[in-house]
Amino acid sequence: MRSIAFCLGAGLLALGSPAALAADYTAAEPGFWQRSRDNVEATWRSDRYELYVPAVTWHNRAFYDRAKIDSFNERPWGLGFGRYxxxxxxDWHALxxxxxxxSHKDVEPFVGYAYQKTWRPxxxxxxxxGFTAGVTARSDYSYIPLPAVLPLVSVEYRRLALQATYIPGGHNNGNVLFAWLRWQLD
Structure with missing residues (x-):
């Protein structure tokens, strides 16, 4: 028993004192959840705003029957607003x-957070x-809130951007490219 206690004690001494261990721990980089929270909070406090104008919904023809394509709406009239x-x-962040x-000409809301790694060629x-993570609700799911995490890409010139996401799916559902214009108001 003494040899186990000695080994444990020697191991702790090799690692450092409890106070030194605590100091090392607090000096470490914040974890994923803390960084995520900090990014959302900093974006919420931003005084910069942007407007979103949906432009196109394109159903991938490789995954849909012609009759389904013919029945779908691909002009997603709407509007959005955000802080960025x-x-x-x-890199760009937005709420x-x-x-x-x-696609069925029913209103679909989406509320979320978005992040994009940005390059300036x-x-x-x-x-x-980058990605967007949020909540949507659709008429074909009785407007039950649905979480979504989707890829996000954009091409931007000064204050105007064409931004898009792709919604994956199967045969006759999902597999939709959704694009919108984003205008920075300041």
């Missing part, structure tokens, strides 16, 4: 709400790739 910011690395006409131009 660029972080110290120049937003958007409502538009879905030319003066005034930005390319972005």
């Amino acid at each position: 910011r660029y972080d110290a690395d120049g 937003y709400a958007m409502a538009f006409l879905d 030319l003066d005034g131009w930005r390319l972005g790739a």
